[in-house]
Amino acid sequence: MRIGELGRETGVAVPTIKFYVREGLLPAGRLTSPNQASYDESHVRRLRLIRGLIDVGGLSVAAVREVLAAVDAPGGAVHKVLGAAHDAITPVPPGRPEGLPQARRTVAELIRRRGWLAEEGHPAAEAMAVALAAFQDLGQGAFVEVLDDYADACEQIADADLAYVGRHADVEELVESVVVGTVLGDAVLTALRRLAHVDRSARRYEGYGEGRPVAGGGADEGMEKGGADPS
């Protein structure tokens, strides 16, 4: 397969593919002549992953490069590889609010209370501390009172994620599913949270019946979970 076909296959413009190769996101094709190269299914797969991380996950090109480096790393202990991938994924927002040290203590306390095996200085902990400090700055300091509800929910989600991800025998495949599950899973999770908000808000502030009852408007499709067939 040549670059044009790769582009058609994935819906990515050819100059963009070249750009990704230059940027080290996508391996170059195998040269068959000094100026002809061939690409295979692994390129298609990798390119789709790149686009997914960028478009849906909202990652920057630089972040994608880091994530892919972690995915491709020779990989010692599974936990380490996953940790590296995780770190590459987790962004820590800028801004240094007033109450950061206090927020860090709140996070450390939460981790302790939960008995979580996580280091205090983990990027995610720092990101969370920044977010909590922002709540504080905005006069919403009481938000910490719902943290345990959030933590409960996150434990459930993490268990579900682990079970899902645990199916993969091959380590490389596992790492990729973790990356995808984490990054795209965030998108799904926030969208679901919005939908749940809409529902709860409708029930509370309308009168249980005013919102259009939903669905059923298009076709009588009876799709169950897991129904979509892979391409």
Added chain:
Amino acid sequence: MRIGELGRETGVAVPTIKFYVREGLLPAGRLTSPNQASYDESHVRRLRLIRGLIDVGGLSVAAVREVLAAVDAPGGAVHKVLGAAHDAITPVPPGRPEGLPQARRTVAELIRRRGWLAEEGHPAAEAMAVALAAFQDLGQGAFVEVLDDYADACEQIADADLAYVGRHADVEELVESVVVGTVLGDAVLTALRRLAHVDRSARRYEGYGEGRPVAGGGADEGMEKGGADPS
């Protein structure tokens, strides 16, 4: 208070404040002379909100403008105002994957199965469909099997959020707490999910004890939830 003090108070550079005023994010100060204006606490508050949404929430300036427009809207029914704020917040990623129609059906089916009072075409539903289609494209179509676990968790979270937000009597205050809770809450939620992943992964792939036991390294702070004092 003049612009310099406003800047010092919030940690935002004066030219940046001017920029926000030009962009319509922040109302101009009250002119006391043709070329002197005074700012008050509402400006401080609004500016902090803007920075929170941009830095922690990752919103663009344009998105912040929309959100604030919704917050400031004269507001009829509470549910409508919240809906407007919600829509302004929810981004729909670009990219049109192959399986989008199928993914939309999956989402509609989920909403129906859950009995959620949400419209099928809601931005969040669309965002979720895009994310699910991306999973499909990446060969992770089986992810739909954990959707109900995610939905369970989101219902709990939404209930906690509603209870938290429901304290506010004043409508404007309520809307702002919804905006903050939604945008910054996303940041907290994804960070917590990461931490839960780290914990579960450590328990599974290490041996329950290898990870550093966490916390306790800094001081013997005994902070309980809700402890941070507002500034």
Added chain:
DNA sequence: AGATAGCGGAGAGCACCACTATCCGTAGTG
């Protein structure tokens, strides 16, 4: 054999975004 389309590689260019710098004339301040 010749025409035509596509290719690999590399550099320059472009559009957008979120600021940031500069300038002007004026206002408040020690």
Added chain:
DNA sequence: CACTACGGATAGTGGTGCTCTCCGCTATCT
């Protein structure tokens, strides 16, 4: 009365994510 800070406006900056252009070459069609 010097001096800093201000409001308002315009122009410029740095980073990001592509996109364009050019080159000589190759594969394919007729």
